[in-house]
Amino acid sequence: MGAEPYYGPDFGLLQRQDPEIAQILTDELDRLCDGIQLIASENFASPAVLAALGSTLTNKYAEGYPGRRYYAGCEVVDRAERLAIDRARRLFGAEHVNVQPHSGASANLAAYAALLQPGDTVLAMALPHGGHLTHGSKVNFSGRWFGVVAYGVRRDTELIDYDEVRELALRHQPKMIICGATAYPRQIDFAAFRGIADEVGAWLLADIAHTVGLMAGRALPSAVPYADVVTFTTHKALRGPRGGGIMCTEELADKIDRAVFPFIQGGPLMHAVAAKAVAFGEALRPEFAEYARQVVANAQVLADGLAAEGMRPVSGGTDSHLALVDLRDTGISGAVAEHRCASAGITLNRNAIPYDPEPPTVTSGIRVGTPCVTTQGMGGEEMKEVASMVAQVIRNPDAVEETRVRARELARAHQIYPREL
Numbered sequence: 001m002g003a004e005p006y007y008g009p010d011f012g013l014l015q016r017q018d019p020e021i022a023q024i025l026t027d028e029l030d031r032l033c034d035g036i037q038l039i040a041s042e043n044f045a046s047p048a049v050l051a052a053l054g055s056t057l058t059n060k061y062a063e064g065y066p067g068r069r070y071y072a073g074c075e076v077v078d079r080a081e082r083l084a085i086d087r088a089r090r091l092f093g094a095e096h097v098n099v100q101p102h103s104g105a106s107a108n109l110a111a112y113a114a115l116l117q118p119g120d121t122v123l124a125m126a127l128p129h130g131g132h133l134t135h136g137s138k139v140n141f142s143g144r145w146f147g148v149v150a151y152g153v154r155r156d157t158e159l160i161d162y163d164e165v166r167e168l169a170l171r172h173q174p175k176m177i178i179c180g181a182t183a184y185p186r187q188i189d190f191a192a193f194r195g196i197a198d199e200v201g202a203w204l205l206a207d208i209a210h211t212v213g214l215m216a217g218r219a220l221p222s223a224v225p226y227a228d229v230v231t232f233t234t235h236k237a238l239r240g241p242r243g244g245g246i247m248c249t250e251e252l253a254d255k256i257d258r259a260v261f262p263f264i265q266g267g268p269l270m271h272a273v274a275a276k277a278v279a280f281g282e283a284l285r286p287e288f289a290e291y292a293r294q295v296v297a298n299a300q301v302l303a304d305g306l307a308a309e310g311m312r313p314v315s316g317g318t319d320s321h322l323a324l325v326d327l328r329d330t331g332i333s334g335a336v337a338e339h340r341c342a343s344a345g346i347t348l349n350r351n352a353i354p355y356d357p358e359p360p361t362v363t364s365g366i367r368v369g370t371p372c373v374t375t376q377g378m379g380g381e382e383m384k385e386v387a388s389m390v391a392q393v394i395r396n397p398d399a400v401e402e403t404r405v406r407a408r409e410l411a412r413a414h415q416i417y418p419r420e421l
């Protein structure tokens with residue numbers, strides 16, 4: 001180790017060779033460890049996951065799949081990919097798993113490529129109501145190359161309007177229906193989506209990028225028994241390396257594999273595949289179920305705490321790891337709230353609420369998530385404290401300094417990475 005404490009393999013060597021980058025790594029570690037991380041799509045990967053990510057497996061070209069590669073010398077990395085697949089299959093009871101997608105967006109691109117032709121119609125959740133860019137945004141491949149019809153949430157309940165989904169499906173006869181979201185706090189009724197997909201003969205894609213960790217830990221019902229294809233990320237609530245994956249029925253296995261490689265990707269990132277195997281192994285342990293349960297419990301306490309401060313959780317609360325919060329009663333926009341919280345060491349993001357009168361750069365809401373703070377070991381008492389800090393700093397810009405001190409103390413009492421090896 002050099003002078004600066006940092007958790008990571010061979011950090012002393014990096015410091016000697018490239019002090020500029022080493023400094024960035026320690027500064028980022030300080031940022032993480034001195035503040036409260038409420039970005040719903042982030043988490044803290046374990047030291048074991050980080051070790052696999054920082055390994056020599058990054059060197060290996062392994063185009064193809066285990067046992068049928070286009071490069072020699074893959075017999076060792078084959079073992080890593082087989083372990084990743086086996087563990088994921090055990091975790092979710094999936095018939096087939098592909099662990100090579102570089103990200104959630106890549107996994108979705110592969111799913112479209114496997115099931116559709118350009119110009120086909122897709123029914124997916126509207127972005128302003130919680131859907132993802134890859135669910136039909138005009139600035140994304142999905143909206144440019146496919147005919148996307150959007151469903152949303154009801155104005156009164158702020159819940160998915162399954163009657164609307166069915167009506168749109170009957171009217172537009174989509175080839176694929178997508179369920180799963182980026183900013184929807186409630187449980188999704190996958191059985192209802194399955195019924196609608198069957199009624200119109202559409203494929204059902206469940207994009208569980210956000211909730212896959214909660215499903216792995218049985219804190220939310222799994223989409224796997226209902227969807228033809230399930231896409232996911234490994235770096236959010238699942239707590240693994242940055243990356244993606246796809247699960248599907250045996251019937252679609254070849255189509256999905258060929259869509260990932262050679263259609264949308266070249267060589268897999270074998271260090272990331274190994275790190276995914278480590279994360280799946282961690283998620284198979286009983287303590288991960290406890291973690292997933294606590295993530296949801298913490299989100300509920302946080303949402304209730306903010307509600308008590310006059311900040312209304314969209315749909316009245318949450319069943320998951322995140323809450324979407326309507327700030328209109330405070331007179332503060334999402335953008336200003338995000339900025340004030342950031343100044344106080346609380347990282348969260350502005351987010352459109354359903355039927356938001358403000359543009360996406362401003363928004364009337366924020367999104368808060370609990371995967372990071374739960375990994376740090378925080379529980380209900382700490383969530384009440386976090387809710388009070390968020391509310392204090394949003395309402396009163398003069399409270400930034402005081403809140404920053406409170407946030408730092410709370411974060412330092414729950415250190416995630418050892419500062420000395």
Ligand SMILES: Cc1ncc(COP(=O)(O)O)c(C=O)c1O
Nearest residue numbers: 041103104105132181182209233
């Ligand atoms: C629902 C959903 N799908 C896909 C993605 C894309 O994942 P990635 O950023 O790894 O490409 C996200 C990311 O937040 C997401 O929320």
